[in-house]
Amino acid sequence: MFGYIVRRLMTAFLVVVLVSMVTFTLFFKGPSDPASALCEETGGRCTAAELNSIREQMGLNDGLVVNYSRFVKGLFVDREMYYQGEQMCEAPCFGISYGSRQPVTPQFVEKWPATVSLAVGAVLLYVIIGMTLGSLAARFRGSFFDRAVVGVATVITAVPYYVLALVAWIVLVLQLSIFPETGYHPFTDSPVLWASGLLLPWVVLAFAYAPANMRYMRGYMVESLGEDYIRTARAKGMSQQGVVFKHGLRAAIVPMTTIVGLEFAVLLAGTVFTEFLFEIDGIGWWSINSLGNPIDFPVLNITGTAAAVLIVLGNLIVDLLYAVLDPRVRLA
């Protein structure tokens, strides 16, 4: 078990390194040039000499390998960086944002709680709704309730997410004002404001994710309810509720954990459209805003790396959970 985790962590590490190298290379070789944008900004005309001196100061003339090693070094030791003047970038340094002109690491730390709050609330909500409806639909398979739930789920799934979110926002916030203004307020400042500002995005995300979740849950429950051990449980004299919600559910939980775990990892890496629409100042919105001209590479770099870490770790955790939940699985 321990050996397995160490090995998995090593592969995870390699994957993250690879992702970061590819991101770095794509940017460095790509068309977006932070130096020329800066140069044009400073004073009307940008001569070749000026541009070159800015590139020199930013270190862009030194080539990919040198730049990447500087970046890696900056993850461990504080680093002097130039972008319109010298700045100290504290380790772990992912660079200085071309937009805010501040080191991105502290900004990431500041913005991530909003994304985490959004993800946690949404996941809790849709897992409860999806798994409850899914197991009930399986329990009453073929009934009107089952058909209604599956039908509604199909309709919701057919609507693109941005339409769903936009309509919810326009109708519920702008027209009917049922929901409070959305936005992020730190939990530590005011739990009430925190919850009220996130309420609608939670609901909308849950609304979007619950149908698929319900279908998975229903499918796994139908599968487990058809197993021989369910018949055994009934033959023992167990009530139908006991059979479904103890023996059936116990088996369906295992694959559901995998699905929800991976979805959660993706949500933690930032929900771009939701954060943008509901003005949640999290890393999803942050990274979409970084796609201007020039591309705010340090922001993309840190959010991209974070996403890679989250997904790789999410996979590992999900696999470990699987082994905990399924006694037949031995990790080796």
Next chain:
Amino acid sequence: MTAIDDSFLPADPSTSKGGPVLVVDDLTVRFPTHDGLVQAVSGLSYTVEKGKTLGIVGESGSGKSVSSMAVLGLHDPRSTRMSGSIKVNGAEVIGASEATMKRIRGNEVAMVFQDPLTALHPYFTVGSQIVEAYRLHHNVSKKVARARAVEMLDLVGIPQPDRRVNDFPHQFSGGMRQRAVIAMALVNDPGLIIADEPTTALDVTVQAQILDLLQSLQREFDSAIIIVTHDLGVVAEMADDVLVMYGGRGVEFGPTKDVLTRPSMPYTWGLISSVPDVHERSDQKLIPIPGTPPSLLNPPAGCAFFPRCAHKDKVGGDLCETELPEFLPLAGNPAHLKRCHLHDPEQIYVDEVAPEIFADASEKLEN
């Protein structure tokens, strides 16, 4: 095997009611499907006396499992049509409330299924599944139930039961799992155990052990057993009575000895000639039954076995093809019933069938 605690033995036998544990009368089980109505069981009647063993034999698809599961009310009422009567210790099962069924299931009638690999829940320990079965019918603490589970595992021959009780099913071998399933079935000391092909999924070497175990436990618990099988050898060894099923119907019923020595309808003859060793005569010739089992969607109007019957010519006219034979006692043996138009099947068996089955033996004798 160790002796069990007295408290776990059945209560004083004299307190239990007389009469049969199970009376099935004119049972019909049908499944409406997209292709039509599957007539899985039709007009089935049989009786199991207290402490006795009934063997149910028949080809696969003949309705053995469907009729057995009906006894426990395990068919989904939404997709099953049932009629007739099933009485467990006098209580009607068909149409019974869920509460009645919960009391009967596992408590008065327990089931041992065919495949012990899938019959146990993979995510719960063997012990917890036995504990659960016990606590469903006994208001005792988990600790008491666990002690009972250990005792039961010991009884069915699981080594180190106090340790193995915490194992998950996958840590048990196939034979051990079936032992555990038997322990679970017996934990509430039911009056009737239905074992649906309990050894089919097991290694040949393990099969005999499991059957021996069932028999010795039957003596210890004084419970009746229905053993469903397609192996006449098992019937010969274990059963007091035997019911032969064909196409969802009973076609021959009687004391095992009578049915095996004087089988009275051609399908039973076919069964006897297609399995080795019923009479422990290894020189017996194996003759498979030609043809295929009848469709349950469009069952033939007359005798279901008619298309495969080698003796239909001996019945006058087209009786076999058009008229379903009734399930009637043989002349001179009211306990032995057959569903066949042949007038004197006994004579045909003695004159024609038996010599053919045991031809090799007689050839050897002649030489």
